[in-house]
Amino acid sequence: MTEFVLASGSQIRRQILDNAGIDFTVEKPDVDESVIKDRRSDLSPAGMALVLGKAKAEAVSRGRPRALVLGADQTMELDGALLDKLPDASLARDRLMAMRGRSHQLHSGLALYRDGECVWQHQQSSTLHVRAFSDAFLDDYLERAGFALTASVGAYAFEGLGAQLFEKIEGDYYAILGLPLLPLLDALREFDVIPA
Template sequence: MSGERLILASKSAARRSMLDGAGVPFSVQVADVDEDAVKATHDPADAAGLAVELARVKALAVSRHDPEAWVLGADQTLAFAGGLVSKASSLEAARTRLAAMRGRSHQLHSGAALARNGQVVWSGVDSVTMRMRDYSDAFLDAYLAAEGEAVLASVGSYRLEGLGAQLFEAVEGDYFTVLGMPLWPVLAELRRAGVLAT
Protein backbone atom coordinates (compact mmCIF):
# COMPACT_ATOMS: atom_id res chain seq x y z
CA MET A 1 0.00 0.00 0.00
CA SER A 2 1.13 3.57 -0.65
CA GLY A 3 1.78 6.08 2.09
CA GLU A 4 -0.81 8.44 0.62
CA ARG A 5 -4.01 9.04 2.59
CA LEU A 6 -7.43 9.38 0.99
CA ILE A 7 -10.43 11.05 2.63
CA LEU A 8 -13.93 10.65 1.21
CA ALA A 9 -15.79 13.94 1.74
CA SER A 10 -19.23 12.35 1.54
CA LYS A 11 -21.70 10.71 3.91
CA SER A 12 -23.10 8.50 1.12
CA ALA A 13 -23.23 4.82 2.08
CA ALA A 14 -23.24 3.88 -1.62
CA ARG A 15 -19.98 5.77 -2.27
CA ARG A 16 -18.34 4.20 0.77
CA SER A 17 -19.47 0.79 -0.44
CA MET A 18 -18.05 1.40 -3.94
CA LEU A 19 -14.63 2.34 -2.60
CA ASP A 20 -14.65 -0.54 -0.10
CA GLY A 21 -15.63 -2.98 -2.84
CA ALA A 22 -12.82 -1.74 -5.07
CA GLY A 23 -10.30 -2.21 -2.25
CA VAL A 24 -9.52 1.49 -1.83
CA PRO A 25 -8.24 2.46 1.64
CA PHE A 26 -9.90 5.66 2.86
CA SER A 27 -11.38 7.48 5.83
CA VAL A 28 -14.54 9.59 5.85
CA GLN A 29 -14.90 13.25 6.77
CA VAL A 30 -18.23 14.74 5.80
CA ALA A 31 -17.85 18.14 4.16
CA ASP A 32 -19.71 20.96 5.87
CA VAL A 33 -20.91 22.94 2.87
CA ASP A 34 -24.04 24.94 2.07
CA GLU A 35 -25.29 23.04 -0.98
CA ASP A 36 -28.27 25.37 -1.38
CA ALA A 37 -25.93 28.37 -1.69
CA VAL A 38 -23.96 26.59 -4.43
CA LYS A 39 -27.18 25.68 -6.25
CA ALA A 40 -28.45 29.25 -5.97
CA THR A 41 -25.50 30.61 -7.97
CA HIS A 42 -25.51 27.85 -10.59
CA ASP A 43 -27.49 27.62 -13.84
CA PRO A 44 -30.26 25.07 -13.06
CA ALA A 45 -30.21 23.95 -16.71
CA ASP A 46 -26.62 22.72 -16.23
CA ALA A 47 -27.26 19.74 -13.97
CA ALA A 48 -24.02 17.98 -14.98
CA GLY A 49 -21.96 21.09 -14.23
CA LEU A 50 -23.66 21.45 -10.86
CA ALA A 51 -22.74 17.87 -9.89
CA VAL A 52 -19.08 18.66 -10.57
CA GLU A 53 -19.22 22.00 -8.77
CA LEU A 54 -20.75 20.43 -5.66
CA ALA A 55 -18.06 17.71 -5.72
CA ARG A 56 -15.33 20.36 -6.02
CA VAL A 57 -16.74 22.44 -3.14
CA LYS A 58 -16.90 19.38 -0.88
CA ALA A 59 -13.36 18.25 -1.74
CA LEU A 60 -11.99 21.74 -1.11
CA ALA A 61 -13.81 22.16 2.20
CA VAL A 62 -12.15 19.06 3.65
CA SER A 63 -8.79 19.61 1.93
CA ARG A 64 -8.38 23.00 3.59
CA HIS A 65 -8.49 21.26 6.99
CA ASP A 66 -6.18 18.37 6.02
CA PRO A 67 -3.93 19.62 3.20
CA GLU A 68 -1.59 16.58 3.25
CA ALA A 69 -4.34 14.12 2.37
CA TRP A 70 -5.99 13.48 -0.98
CA VAL A 71 -9.66 14.39 -0.65
CA LEU A 72 -12.37 12.92 -2.86
CA GLY A 73 -15.59 14.89 -3.15
CA ALA A 74 -18.63 13.56 -4.99
CA ASP A 75 -22.20 14.58 -5.67
CA GLN A 76 -25.10 13.67 -7.90
CA THR A 77 -27.81 15.69 -9.59
CA LEU A 78 -31.00 14.64 -11.35
CA ALA A 79 -32.42 16.40 -14.40
CA PHE A 80 -36.05 15.76 -15.33
CA ALA A 81 -38.46 17.56 -17.66
CA GLY A 82 -36.05 20.43 -18.21
CA GLY A 83 -35.48 21.12 -14.53
CA LEU A 84 -33.25 20.19 -11.63
CA VAL A 85 -34.71 17.81 -9.03
CA SER A 86 -33.70 17.90 -5.35
CA LYS A 87 -34.17 15.23 -2.70
CA ALA A 88 -37.79 14.81 -1.63
CA SER A 89 -38.56 16.31 1.79
CA SER A 90 -41.28 13.79 2.66
CA LEU A 91 -42.72 10.45 1.53
CA GLU A 92 -45.68 12.31 0.01
CA ALA A 93 -43.28 14.48 -2.02
CA ALA A 94 -41.41 11.32 -3.10
CA ARG A 95 -44.69 9.75 -4.20
CA THR A 96 -45.65 12.83 -6.23
CA ARG A 97 -42.22 12.89 -7.88
CA LEU A 98 -42.19 9.15 -8.71
CA ALA A 99 -45.73 9.39 -10.10
CA ALA A 100 -44.61 12.23 -12.40
CA MET A 101 -41.50 10.33 -13.57
CA ARG A 102 -43.17 6.99 -14.35
CA GLY A 103 -43.11 6.01 -18.00
CA ARG A 104 -40.54 8.75 -18.69
CA SER A 105 -36.77 9.21 -18.73
CA HIS A 106 -34.52 11.32 -16.54
CA GLN A 107 -30.77 11.87 -16.31
CA LEU A 108 -28.47 11.32 -13.37
CA HIS A 109 -25.15 13.17 -13.33
CA SER A 110 -22.44 11.97 -10.93
CA GLY A 111 -19.57 14.38 -10.35
CA ALA A 112 -16.30 13.76 -8.54
CA ALA A 113 -13.31 15.90 -7.62
CA LEU A 114 -9.92 15.18 -6.10
CA ALA A 115 -8.21 17.87 -4.04
CA ARG A 116 -4.92 18.26 -2.24
CA ASN A 117 -3.34 21.21 -0.45
CA GLY A 118 -6.57 23.15 -0.75
CA GLN A 119 -6.67 22.90 -4.55
CA VAL A 120 -8.71 20.75 -6.93
CA VAL A 121 -6.31 18.70 -9.05
CA TRP A 122 -8.94 16.77 -11.01
CA SER A 123 -12.69 16.75 -11.54
CA GLY A 124 -15.05 14.91 -13.84
CA VAL A 125 -18.65 13.91 -14.41
CA ASP A 126 -20.49 10.99 -15.97
CA SER A 127 -24.16 10.85 -16.94
CA VAL A 128 -26.74 8.11 -17.33
CA THR A 129 -30.27 8.03 -18.70
CA MET A 130 -32.82 6.23 -16.54
CA ARG A 131 -36.07 5.06 -18.13
CA MET A 132 -38.84 4.30 -15.65
CA ARG A 133 -41.55 1.81 -16.46
CA ASP A 134 -45.23 2.73 -16.30
CA TYR A 135 -45.83 1.19 -12.85
CA SER A 136 -49.22 1.15 -11.18
CA ASP A 137 -50.30 3.29 -8.24
CA ALA A 138 -50.59 0.07 -6.23
CA PHE A 139 -46.95 -0.81 -6.97
CA LEU A 140 -45.83 2.72 -6.13
CA ASP A 141 -47.62 2.62 -2.77
CA ALA A 142 -46.19 -0.83 -1.97
CA TYR A 143 -42.70 0.35 -2.95
CA LEU A 144 -42.87 3.41 -0.68
CA ALA A 145 -44.28 1.35 2.19
CA ALA A 146 -41.43 -1.15 1.87
CA GLU A 147 -38.63 1.40 1.50
CA GLY A 148 -39.94 4.00 3.93
CA GLU A 149 -37.97 7.14 4.67
CA ALA A 150 -34.80 5.60 3.23
CA VAL A 151 -35.97 6.94 -0.16
CA LEU A 152 -35.48 10.49 1.13
CA ALA A 153 -31.68 9.98 1.14
CA SER A 154 -31.61 9.63 -2.65
CA VAL A 155 -32.15 12.45 -5.12
CA GLY A 156 -34.39 10.20 -7.22
CA SER A 157 -36.22 8.62 -4.28
CA TYR A 158 -34.88 5.19 -5.23
CA ARG A 159 -31.90 2.89 -4.76
CA LEU A 160 -31.14 0.91 -7.90
CA GLU A 161 -29.28 -1.62 -5.76
CA GLY A 162 -32.51 -2.37 -3.89
CA LEU A 163 -36.25 -2.59 -4.54
CA GLY A 164 -35.93 0.59 -6.62
CA ALA A 165 -34.61 -1.56 -9.48
CA GLN A 166 -38.23 -2.58 -10.11
CA LEU A 167 -39.14 1.01 -11.00
CA PHE A 168 -37.13 0.84 -14.23
CA GLU A 169 -37.29 -0.74 -17.65
CA ALA A 170 -33.87 0.43 -18.89
CA VAL A 171 -30.71 2.23 -17.85
CA GLU A 172 -28.29 3.65 -20.39
CA GLY A 173 -24.86 4.18 -18.87
CA ASP A 174 -22.55 3.02 -16.12
CA TYR A 175 -23.97 1.32 -13.03
CA PHE A 176 -21.51 3.03 -10.68
CA THR A 177 -22.61 6.41 -12.00
CA VAL A 178 -26.17 5.51 -11.03
CA LEU A 179 -24.95 4.70 -7.52
CA GLY A 180 -23.42 8.17 -7.21
CA MET A 181 -19.81 8.25 -8.43
CA PRO A 182 -17.98 7.80 -11.76
CA LEU A 183 -15.84 5.02 -10.29
CA TRP A 184 -13.58 4.17 -13.25
CA PRO A 185 -12.27 7.74 -13.74
CA VAL A 186 -11.89 8.11 -9.96
CA LEU A 187 -9.80 4.92 -9.74
CA ALA A 188 -7.63 6.14 -12.63
CA GLU A 189 -6.98 9.43 -10.83
CA LEU A 190 -6.20 7.65 -7.55
CA ARG A 191 -3.59 5.56 -9.40
CA ARG A 192 -2.14 8.72 -10.96
CA ALA A 193 -2.02 10.35 -7.51
CA GLY A 194 -0.18 7.38 -6.04
CA VAL A 195 -3.01 6.42 -3.67
CA LEU A 196 -3.46 3.12 -5.54
CA ALA A 197 -0.84 0.89 -7.11
CA THR A 198 -0.42 1.09 -10.86
Protein backbone atom coordinates (compact mmCIF):
# COMPACT_ATOMS: atom_id res chain seq x y z
CA MET A 1 0.00 0.00 0.00
CA THR A 2 1.03 3.59 -0.61
CA GLU A 3 2.18 5.74 2.34
CA PHE A 4 -0.49 8.34 3.09
CA VAL A 5 0.25 11.61 4.88
CA LEU A 6 -2.22 14.19 6.18
CA ALA A 7 -0.74 17.68 5.84
CA SER A 8 -2.92 19.31 8.47
CA GLY A 9 -3.02 20.19 12.13
CA SER A 10 -6.80 19.76 12.24
CA GLN A 11 -8.04 17.41 14.95
CA ILE A 12 -11.39 16.86 13.22
CA ARG A 13 -9.71 15.82 9.95
CA ARG A 14 -7.58 13.33 11.88
CA GLN A 15 -10.68 11.99 13.61
CA ILE A 16 -12.57 11.56 10.32
CA LEU A 17 -9.71 9.56 8.79
CA ASP A 18 -9.26 7.51 11.98
CA ASN A 19 -12.97 6.71 12.13
CA ALA A 20 -12.90 5.62 8.47
CA GLY A 21 -10.15 3.11 9.31
CA ILE A 22 -7.44 4.73 7.20
CA ASP A 23 -3.75 4.36 8.08
CA PHE A 24 -1.94 7.69 7.86
CA THR A 25 0.72 9.83 9.42
CA VAL A 26 0.44 13.54 10.16
CA GLU A 27 2.85 16.29 9.23
CA LYS A 28 1.74 19.84 9.85
CA PRO A 29 2.67 22.02 6.87
CA ASP A 30 4.77 25.15 7.20
CA VAL A 31 2.46 27.42 5.19
CA ASP A 32 1.64 31.05 5.94
CA GLU A 33 -2.01 31.30 4.92
CA SER A 34 -2.09 35.09 5.29
CA VAL A 35 0.62 35.50 2.64
CA ILE A 36 -1.34 33.32 0.20
CA LYS A 37 -4.57 35.21 0.93
CA ASP A 38 -2.81 38.53 0.29
CA ARG A 39 -1.19 37.34 -2.93
CA ARG A 40 -4.33 35.66 -4.27
CA SER A 41 -6.98 38.16 -3.12
CA ASP A 42 -8.54 37.86 -6.60
CA LEU A 43 -9.81 34.36 -5.81
CA SER A 44 -13.33 33.50 -4.74
CA PRO A 45 -13.70 32.01 -1.24
CA ALA A 46 -14.20 28.58 -2.87
CA GLY A 47 -11.09 29.02 -5.01
CA MET A 48 -9.12 30.13 -1.97
CA ALA A 49 -9.99 26.90 -0.10
CA LEU A 50 -8.55 24.84 -2.95
CA VAL A 51 -5.40 26.97 -3.30
CA LEU A 52 -4.72 26.72 0.45
CA GLY A 53 -5.27 22.95 0.43
CA LYS A 54 -2.87 22.59 -2.50
CA ALA A 55 -0.23 24.76 -0.83
CA LYS A 56 -0.30 22.56 2.29
CA ALA A 57 -0.05 19.32 0.34
CA GLU A 58 2.76 20.63 -1.85
CA ALA A 59 4.77 21.90 1.13
CA VAL A 60 4.73 18.50 2.86
CA SER A 61 5.06 16.49 -0.37
CA ARG A 62 8.46 18.02 -1.18
CA GLY A 63 9.97 16.28 1.85
CA ARG A 64 8.10 12.96 1.55
CA PRO A 65 9.22 11.16 -1.65
CA ARG A 66 6.68 8.76 -3.15
CA ALA A 67 4.15 9.36 -0.36
CA LEU A 68 0.64 10.49 -1.19
CA VAL A 69 0.03 13.73 0.72
CA LEU A 70 -3.38 15.21 1.45
CA GLY A 71 -3.76 18.94 1.94
CA ALA A 72 -7.12 20.36 2.98
CA ASP A 73 -8.55 23.72 3.86
CA GLN A 74 -11.93 25.28 4.44
CA THR A 75 -13.10 28.83 3.96
CA MET A 76 -16.28 30.59 5.01
CA GLU A 77 -18.22 32.99 2.83
CA LEU A 78 -20.81 35.45 4.13
CA ASP A 79 -22.39 37.86 1.66
CA GLY A 80 -19.62 37.10 -0.83
CA ALA A 81 -16.85 37.98 1.61
CA LEU A 82 -14.13 35.63 2.78
CA LEU A 83 -14.04 35.49 6.58
CA ASP A 84 -11.07 34.47 8.72
CA LYS A 85 -10.93 32.73 12.09
CA LEU A 86 -11.44 35.09 14.98
CA PRO A 87 -8.24 36.14 16.77
CA ASP A 88 -9.97 35.92 20.15
CA ALA A 89 -13.26 34.75 21.61
CA SER A 90 -14.41 38.25 22.54
CA LEU A 91 -15.28 38.84 18.86
CA ALA A 92 -17.51 35.76 18.59
CA ARG A 93 -20.71 37.56 19.64
CA ASP A 94 -20.46 40.00 16.72
CA ARG A 95 -19.69 37.21 14.24
CA LEU A 96 -22.63 35.11 15.40
CA MET A 97 -24.98 38.09 15.45
CA ALA A 98 -24.00 38.81 11.82
CA MET A 99 -24.87 35.21 10.94
CA ARG A 100 -28.15 35.02 12.91
CA GLY A 101 -31.15 34.25 10.69
CA ARG A 102 -28.97 34.16 7.57
CA SER A 103 -27.12 31.72 5.36
CA HIS A 104 -23.41 31.29 4.75
CA GLN A 105 -21.27 28.94 2.72
CA LEU A 106 -18.42 26.68 3.77
CA HIS A 107 -16.00 25.73 0.99
CA SER A 108 -13.69 22.73 1.31
CA GLY A 109 -10.64 22.32 -0.90
CA LEU A 110 -8.70 19.04 -1.03
CA ALA A 111 -5.56 18.13 -2.96
CA LEU A 112 -3.43 15.02 -3.18
CA TYR A 113 0.24 15.51 -4.07
CA ARG A 114 2.98 13.06 -4.89
CA ASP A 115 6.60 14.15 -5.31
CA GLY A 116 5.60 17.82 -5.35
CA GLU A 117 2.96 17.39 -8.08
CA CYS A 118 -0.83 17.62 -7.76
CA VAL A 119 -2.36 14.27 -8.77
CA TRP A 120 -5.96 14.93 -7.63
CA GLN A 121 -8.04 17.84 -6.38
CA HIS A 122 -11.59 18.36 -5.18
CA GLN A 123 -13.65 21.37 -4.15
CA GLN A 124 -17.03 21.10 -2.45
CA SER A 125 -19.35 23.74 -0.99
CA SER A 126 -22.18 23.61 1.52
CA THR A 127 -24.77 26.20 2.54
CA LEU A 128 -25.71 26.47 6.19
CA HIS A 129 -28.81 28.30 7.40
CA VAL A 130 -28.42 29.80 10.87
CA ARG A 131 -31.65 29.98 12.83
CA ALA A 132 -32.94 33.20 14.38
CA PHE A 133 -31.71 32.22 17.84
CA SER A 134 -32.56 34.26 20.93
CA ASP A 135 -30.17 36.51 22.82
CA ALA A 136 -30.50 34.13 25.79
CA PHE A 137 -29.42 31.20 23.62
CA LEU A 138 -26.46 33.22 22.35
CA ASP A 139 -25.36 34.09 25.88
CA ASP A 140 -25.53 30.43 26.89
CA TYR A 141 -23.75 29.30 23.72
CA LEU A 142 -20.90 31.77 24.18
CA GLU A 143 -20.42 30.60 27.74
CA ARG A 144 -20.36 26.91 26.79
CA ALA A 145 -18.66 26.83 23.37
CA GLY A 146 -15.10 27.40 24.58
CA PHE A 147 -12.37 26.51 22.09
CA ALA A 148 -14.84 26.33 19.16
CA LEU A 149 -15.19 30.12 19.19
CA THR A 150 -11.70 30.57 17.75
CA ALA A 151 -10.93 27.11 16.32
CA SER A 152 -13.27 27.48 13.36
CA VAL A 153 -14.05 30.43 11.15
CA GLY A 154 -17.77 30.40 12.01
CA ALA A 155 -17.20 30.32 15.79
CA TYR A 156 -18.85 26.90 15.97
CA ALA A 157 -18.01 23.21 15.85
CA PHE A 158 -20.82 21.74 13.78
CA GLU A 159 -20.14 18.25 15.14
CA GLY A 160 -20.84 19.45 18.69
CA LEU A 161 -22.72 22.23 20.43
CA GLY A 162 -22.58 24.35 17.28
CA ALA A 163 -25.24 22.17 15.63
CA GLN A 164 -27.79 24.03 17.76
CA LEU A 165 -27.14 27.20 15.75
CA PHE A 166 -28.72 25.81 12.58
CA GLU A 167 -32.18 25.26 11.13
CA LYS A 168 -31.09 23.63 7.86
CA ILE A 169 -28.02 22.62 5.89
CA GLU A 170 -27.54 22.02 2.19
CA GLY A 171 -24.51 19.84 1.69
CA ASP A 172 -22.49 16.92 2.91
CA TYR A 173 -21.84 16.46 6.64
CA TYR A 174 -18.16 15.62 6.13
CA ALA A 175 -17.68 18.61 3.82
CA ILE A 176 -19.11 20.84 6.54
CA LEU A 177 -16.51 19.41 8.92
CA GLY A 178 -13.81 20.30 6.38
CA LEU A 179 -13.01 16.93 4.79
CA PRO A 180 -15.40 15.64 2.10
CA LEU A 181 -14.84 11.97 2.83
CA LEU A 182 -16.57 10.04 0.06
CA PRO A 183 -14.76 11.66 -2.90
CA LEU A 184 -11.51 11.32 -0.94
CA LEU A 185 -12.12 7.60 -0.35
CA ASP A 186 -12.62 7.12 -4.11
CA ALA A 187 -9.27 8.81 -4.74
CA LEU A 188 -7.50 6.79 -2.04
CA ARG A 189 -8.73 3.57 -3.64
CA GLU A 190 -7.46 4.79 -7.01
CA PHE A 191 -4.02 5.55 -5.57
CA ASP A 192 -3.78 2.20 -3.72
CA VAL A 193 -3.93 3.68 -0.22
CA ILE A 194 -6.99 1.60 0.71
CA PRO A 195 -8.32 -1.57 -0.92
CA ALA A 196 -10.74 -1.28 -3.80
